[in-house]
Amino acid sequence: MANIISDETMEYVGILAKLELSEEEKKQAESDMGRMLDYIDKLNELDTTGVEPMSHVFPVNNVFREDVVVNGDDRENILKNAPGVKEGAFKVPKTVE
């Protein structure tokens, strides 16, 4: 494996993804990510000069909706997915900036 993921990188990625990993899981993830980067290195061997970057796999564009209200009040159903409910709102642990 050519790409080595350092513990610091693993720590940082964990913070960004809001994941707390055990030591064992960290080792496994470091090895998985290293192999992914190896694969990217392989792709990088290709000469892509003059090739337009692809932004979507389907050859489709301009899929639009007209600006018409089609949804009504479905709060009751929507709130069934909430971790907690208070006064018609999703109740979540306190967030302070």
Added chain:
Amino acid sequence: MAKQYETVIGLEVHVELATKTKIFCGCSTEFGGAPNTHTCPVCTGMPGSLPVLNKQVVEYAIAVGLATNCTITQYCKFDRKNYFYPDNPQNYQISQLYLPICRNGGVEIDTPAGKKIIGIHEIHMEEDAGKLVHDEWEDCSLVDFNRSGVPLIEIVSEPDMRSAEEVIAYLDKLRLIIQYLGASDCKLNEGSMRADVNLSVREVGATEFGTRTEMKNLNSFKAIARAIEGERARQIELLEEGKQVVQETRRWDDNKEYSYAMRSKEDAQDYRYFPDPDLVPIVISDEWIERIRKAQPELRTEKLERYKKEFDIPDYDAEILTSSKVLADLFEATTELCHKPKKVSNWLMVETLRLVKENDMEVEDIDFSPENLAKLIELAESGAINSSVAKEVFEKIFKEDIDPDKYVEEKGLKSVNDEGALRATIEKVIADNPQSVEDYHNGKEKAIGFLVGQTMKAMQGKANPGMVNKILKELL
């Protein structure tokens, strides 16, 4: 000698577009509904839901881009900006990083030193977040997703501004353009227009920019001006003390007139943007751009010229009326009904703007109907009500949009034009005030004013002043 500093300012302006529905789903964008009553699986980020782009959002963004001299990106797409915060249910915001819809534009502003172009780096489309309320009683936060998915455009300027005055002039210009296009009402106090200020200072003559900070939570022009002054002073003080300005986001507290660094726990400003696979690219043809260009409504400069030509009003009136879309629309609609442009202009420029100021409102908050103002003008011009009654009725129109015909009828405010009744009252006033009559005959012209006043009082303010004057002079 003390060092001289220059302030360098760039703005990120978010504008909520005036679409009926959200950017990626058919939920209403109406302001002020009960929490979560305008939500669906898409705008609450439920797994498996798929966004579909609202065409009107693209059209408004192109319209604003054309009006601000931007180049339209004819192949553009959406990207995901990844971050965790409870007001963002997907844990990413759908935005545009790599191919924003508009680029390389600019608008002209007036400064004391003359005209100046403020460059626009880009305009991109994105979705708004939900609203978080921190519960005072329980240790929790409450999330309302009604605003989640409301379409925004973010207009990113170049760092071309050098003072609070230039910033205000630029914002005014943008606001006017966008309002004229009908793309947004741009109300700062309701958050449909929001500005983040990027500011750095450097010594006069320096070519490199200093380290900048970004200030948020600015919801009025006054707050923006104060925040700029405050942040400039704070940065200069740091530099004078030999310290460094730290690149960070700060939150302006307009009551305390101070900004605070916003620190999130890990301070990770790493958004790991990548193309959104749920949304296909947008291809904007030349024809589409031309269609929008042709449908572009008259902007301020053209409107100003037309007013000067078409209506018999002073240039000054035309300047003020066209300085706000709301005033201009009201002026045109009312004039269309009553065909008295100068009268309409007077009511708008004098009484309306006075009441706006007295009530600490913005011109955008005016919401009486042109029909009622036109009716009032008819009443006043026909002599059916006198001018002081007209002002009183207008206040009611301004506040409650009442029908002046009905109101005048119900309250019995019609001027008394019945000559017989007036004559009888005036005869009595003359009989009761022999001293004033004598003063008048002795050449004291002012005495007649007193007699007019007494007559108006006797008629409870409803007499036609012209007729009172005429009859008085005749009887004296």
